Amino acid sequence: MLLVVDANVVFSALMRRGKPLKVFELNKLLMKFEFIAPEFLFFEVGKRVDKILKFTEFSKEEFIRVFSFIKRELELIPLETFEDKIEEAKEKSPHLKDMPYVALSLKLDCMILSGDKGLKECLPDRVITPSEAVEILFGGTAS
Amino acid sequence: MAELVVKIPEDIGIELGKISKEDWQLLFSRFLRRELEEIREIESIVSKSKLTEEQAKELADEVSLAIAKRLLEIEK
Numbered sequence: 258m259l260l261v262v263d264a265n266v267v268f269s270a271l272m273r274r275g276k277p278l279k280v281f282e283l284n285k286l287l288m289k290f291e292f293i294a295p296e297f298l299f300f301e302v303g304k305r306v307d308k309i310l311k312f313t314e315f316s317k318e319e320f321i322r323v324f325s326f327i328k329r330e331l332e333l334i335p336l337e338t339f340e341d342k343i344e345e346a347k348e349k350s351p352h353l354k355d356m357p358y359v360a361l362s363l364k365l366d367c368m369i370l371s372g373d374k375g376l377k378e379c380l381p382d383r384v385i386t387p388s389e390a391v392e393i394l395f396g397g398t399a400s
Numbered sequence: 401m402a403e404l405v406v407k408i409p410e411d412i413g414i415e416l417g418k419i420s421k422e423d424w425q426l427l428f429s430r431f432l433r434r435e436l437e438e439i440r441e442i443e444s445i446v447s448k449s450k451l452t453e454e455q456a457k458e459l460a461d462e463v464s465l466a467i468a469k470r471l472l473e474i475e476k
Binding site for chain 1: 441443451453459467471
């Protein structure tokens with residue numbers, strides 16, 4: 258099952274007791290999902306390393322270790338691949354920030370993995386939450 | 401020790417030749433141990449994280465908006 262991962266999931270995975278990290282860990286073993294994300298996701302994360310280190314209180318080595326783990330689970334998709342879905346995505350997205358993930362999910366006809374409540378409320382049939390993903394990994398179906 | 405039956409896909413079986421049942425067991429337990437060790441290490445680092453939900457959202461929104469702006473640039 259192909260899933261678009263948004264930045265919300267990536268950052269929530271760096272939080273203590275967060276479900277998103279569980280999703281990446283379980284999927285590493287069970288390989289039920291193929292995670293994709295828009296190109297430049299990691300580039301933009303990388304530009305904010307100082308802020309991430311300040312907030313998490315990780316050492317640089319610890320951050321690199323966790324970040325590499327998540328990075329290995331994701332495939333980046335070039336923006337040009339789904340630029341033809343920008344207009345449709347703009348109309349469907351609750352905020353401009355959600356547009357790249359919606360465009361990518363429209364292009365590849367797949368769902369978005371996100372913990373963003375606004376996005377889930379706006380597109381309930383196109384978004385699965387990390388809790389729902391964990392449920393699927395354990396053999397259930399997304400509600 | 402718990403027992404688990406694992407079916408090896410035919411193509412993998414051919415590639416790895418005639419590996420004995422005992423060696424498959426060893427191979428599988430080494431693989432699983434290595435995977436679980438990595439997960440344990442990641443868990444241990446993240447368990448110390450001081451990142452709050454609000455901070456995670458702030459960072460995520462910044463990154464997402466930056467990607468959206470790049471995408472709009474391509475469209476122009």
